Amino acid sequence: MSRKGVLERRVRQSYEKIPYPKPGRKTSRAISDSLVPLPWLEAFAGRTVSAPRILVAGCGTGAEAIFLGREFRAAEVLGIDFSQRSIRYARRALKQVENRPSVKFICGDLTDSKLMRQFANSFDLVWCHGVLSYVPKPVPVLRNLARCLKPDGLFYLGVNGPAHFSAHYRPATAAVGLDPGRMPSAAVRKTLLSFCDALTSEGLAKLSDDLLSSDLFAPFMNNLALSQWVGLACQAGLQFRGEYGAYRRVLRALGEITVRSEFRCSRAELHHLTRLLVPPVFNRILFTFAREPTIDWSANSLMTLRPRLTNLYAARQSGACLRLTSNSLKHLIEIEDTRWEAAFLRCCDGSRTARQILRQIPQRVSRKIFRQHLYLFYQAAVLGF
Known part of the structure; x- marks a missing residue:
């Protein structure tokens, strides 16, 4: 088996061993805080999604798909994940939801072009949050997901950035004899995080173990800059429309009219500049097939x-x-x-x-x-x- 095949098998095995998010954990608040508001996606894409069909790519144990289904009652949500164990947990969790939303779960591999071709031009919104950071070859997945999108659809991608704690914590684990690509016991993970917390103010040891295990000990990790993720998505035919964290930072400068009015750049260019100056912990990126309108600011x-x-x-x-x-x-x-x-x-x-x-x-x-x-x-x- 090739090195790529071995790596992909280890990624799959890691999620069979520790499904994410941990089944039974109260995740609604955490998910709500981490997700991008739909009105922001609509405003930056220049269209309204009234009754969307949503694809949650890499749905894990289903908490995110169920949350989206409950938030947008008119939506039809399909969750796909390659972990059979995670899909079983997701279906079980859906049965326990009162006023059950229109959500369905299937087991499938996002790298499987034949499988994803069944959903060509089917979705108003493709939602891929916290998935491609752990995929060795993200471009084939991006191409498959882009095919699932309707011509005027929205593609949301949530991925780790260069300031994510794993970028410097993973290499440091080797200093204590741990392999950052192999999962140690829960006790060892917690001890390591407590040690890190004694040296920093990040408070990682207080977080849930399942939130940290994949970031520290997953077989593979992408901690790419915004420009790199945008470049990969462009290979799939997608156009960058904005990054949510950069947008929030740009708003803080809204009062500086004289300085900012002289930039006369696009939103995308302004967000690229923002993330070059302030590297993100996590990128929340919007893509569409259409480019941002070119505006003459004279x-x-x-x-x-x-x-x-x-x-x-x-x-x-x-x-x-x-x-x-x-x-x-x-x-x-x-x-x-x-x-x-x-x-x-x-x-x-x-x-x-x-x-x-x-x-x-x-x-x-x-x-x-x-x-x-x-x-x-x-x-x-x-x-x-």
Whole structure:
């Protein structure tokens, strides 16, 4: 058997030995905190998913697929995993759910092109969270999953980044005579983590053992930068639309209008820059088949665009302050000393050009100020074009 075949067999055996997430563990809160809000995916993709068919690729013991099924009652969810033991746990867990959602589980290998071809052009959303970091050859899997996507579908990929603790913890295990590719006993794992916690402030020993076993002792680990994951996905025909963690960091700079308005770059370019400056622990990436629209940020060209609200934020005028709030993101943006933005946003339905909207509102707005604010609204996913 080739080295690749041996490695893939060891990956499969590791998940048969320790299914993930641990069956019976209360995971709803952890899953809810780790997942990307659907409104953000819709806003950055420029489309709405009303009654989606969702493929959860690498569903493990089913907690994530069941959670998505309960969150989006109109959805049909299919979970696929190569671990027979995990699928048995997933089906058992589904039977115990009250008001059972429309979720189905099957055992299958994501690298099997023949199997995945059965689902070609079938899904509005392909969801692959915490899977490809542990796959030796991710490109064939990405190609198979891309085939499952409808032409206007969304592809969400959650993968480890270069700042993930495993990037420096795995090599360090060799210093105490452990093989980072082979699973030691639970007692040894906990002792090692407690030792690490004594030296750092990461608090790993307090986390569930199953959350850590694959990160520290899986047969294989990818801790790639955002640009590398994007490059692999491009080989599968997918286009990068945004990274959730970078987006949240970009929002913190929303008040720096003068500096940020001069970037005049796409969301994708801005997110790449953000993740070069601040390497992520975990990448939460959105892909589609369509590229992000190319926008000419000159004032004259912006006047011809037809802006529309993405519904990620609700806009409300409060005195001299414009408040943009997002329940799904639990985020609030406040823009002070505004006299025209609220009136402008109320008219952004996609049917009128920016020039037509500006003629309808009572305040006069200079082209420079308009360009600065429209750029910020677009980058924050308040507006789409």
